[in-house]
Amino acid sequence: MFSEVYAILALFCATALSAVVLPVHQEDAPLILTPFIKNGETENAKAMSAVDPSLFAGVNSHAGYFTVDDTRKWNLFFWYFPAQEVDLESTPLIIWLQGGPGWSSLIGLFNEIGPIKIVNNTVEKMPITWGSDYSLLFIENPVGTGFSFTEGEKYATNEDEIGASLLSFIQQFLSVFPELRKAPLFIAGESYAGKYIPAFGHYIHINQNESMPINLKGLAIGNGWIDPPTLLHTSEWAEQVGLLDPEQAKEVHEIEEQARRYWDEGNFNAYRQTAPNAFKKFKSYAPVNSNNFLLDHTENDKALEIFLNRADVQNALHVKKMEFKHNSNLVYFLLELDHYDTVKPWLEELLEHYGVMCYNGQLDVIVAYALSVHTYRSLNWSGAQAYRAAERTRLPHADDNTFSSFVKASGNFMDVMVRGAGHMVPADKPRAAKQIIDLFISKFK
Secondary structure, three states, rough: OHHHHHHHHHHHHHHOOOOOOOOOOOOOOOOOOOHHHOOHHHHHHHHHHHEOHHHHHOEEEEEEEEEEOOOOOOEEEEEEEEOOOOOOOOEEEEEEEEEOOOOOHHHHHHHHHHOEEEEEEEEOOEEEEEHHOOOEEEEEEOOOOOOOEEOOOOOOOHHHHHHHHHHHHHHHHHHHHHHHOOOEEEEEEOOOOHHHHHHHHHHHOOOOOOOOOEEEEEEEOOOOOOHHHOOOOOHHHHHOOOOOOHHHHHHHHHHHHHHHHHHHHHHHHHHHHHHHHHHHHHHHHHHOOOOOOOOOOOOOOHHHHHHHHHHHHHHOOOOOOOOOEEEEEHHHHOHHHOOOOOOHHHHHHHHOOOOOEEEEOOOOOOHHHHHHHHHHHHHHOOOOOHHHOOOOEEEOOOOOOEEEEEEEEEEEEEEEEEOOOOHHHHHHHHHHHHHHHHHHHHHHO
16 A cells, blocks of 8 residues: 555645746636646636536536645545535535546546436436535546546556545645635535545545544445455355356355465455456356346447537537547556455454445345345454444335335444346436435534
């Protein structure tokens, strides 16, 4: 791991004032706000980042870039939607990070939590959106994802680099939007963001300072790829739901057991080579949709790409003129050695200080709920025993006598299983997703 000092130095470089000529933004260039911060021009930066709402269903927002690593020239894109007609200092701010690795966080914006969606290459307001009660901030992370870009040749290859870059990002963002510094901050996301979110939280936690505080309150991780070694239980789950017969399950199980032995022995190279083979073997026997095993196909994100590649849309968002793709194969490849590593120690550390909600869709395959339970029960923190002994309850729907989710909660930890949802819970069950995020935020804000 990198030294903890790295994050502090990156933060200092990103926020320190510099005696250079005031920056001038050229109309066709990407709007990078970092030079304005260095010159004390934060109000100018905020004004320039405003997005014309006419293309986006009249919803007010801000977008642009922050340089989070001067040496490697990493520029992370953000799109921020302030809550409307409320006091922003006291209104929770939710940061959304997509998974992948390399999937654009704008998938979460348009397809999952809102506040807007794409319909026939135009934008409409999303009827059930987390933006109805909270400010929303979407970050294209890590560099190379979505609209984020680098002028150099180096990309992130591990969670330390990602955590440090996100720390630099949030301090710069709060310099431009200081009214949010006291707002309760919740970091949310899904899938591979189960690694990004603890990394981000860890770097915030170890770098807190009185002059530039960050009011972190909680982490909400959906179908999270948190601790791959404890997720190696696809064989038993798949047999129970009928996707594998006993003989097939035994073959998958043997691969999982071998991978766990390598992990326990500290033979991490052999572990990384073996662990993916278990899922490959499962898929060779059960070629089901990885996001939802009841579906044959998942809708693609071509509509998202068509819209975000429009010249007028890119101009409005102040982005680098580029071909937008909803996922980056390069980012996925460069993080390949990191895929089967764990961030469980960071999550255990954060559980002592902040609220954590881990939620899963009942029909997910990639990070099935039964797999995640092994992770949750293995967490080593002061409230672990009380959590394991806690009663699992049903969360009723607001509008009928059925229930939307199972909830098991104790102390700082909530474990939620959403009925009828797959890998992307807010897209599949938007009302239930809003219900559980409201429950979580109301407890920890």
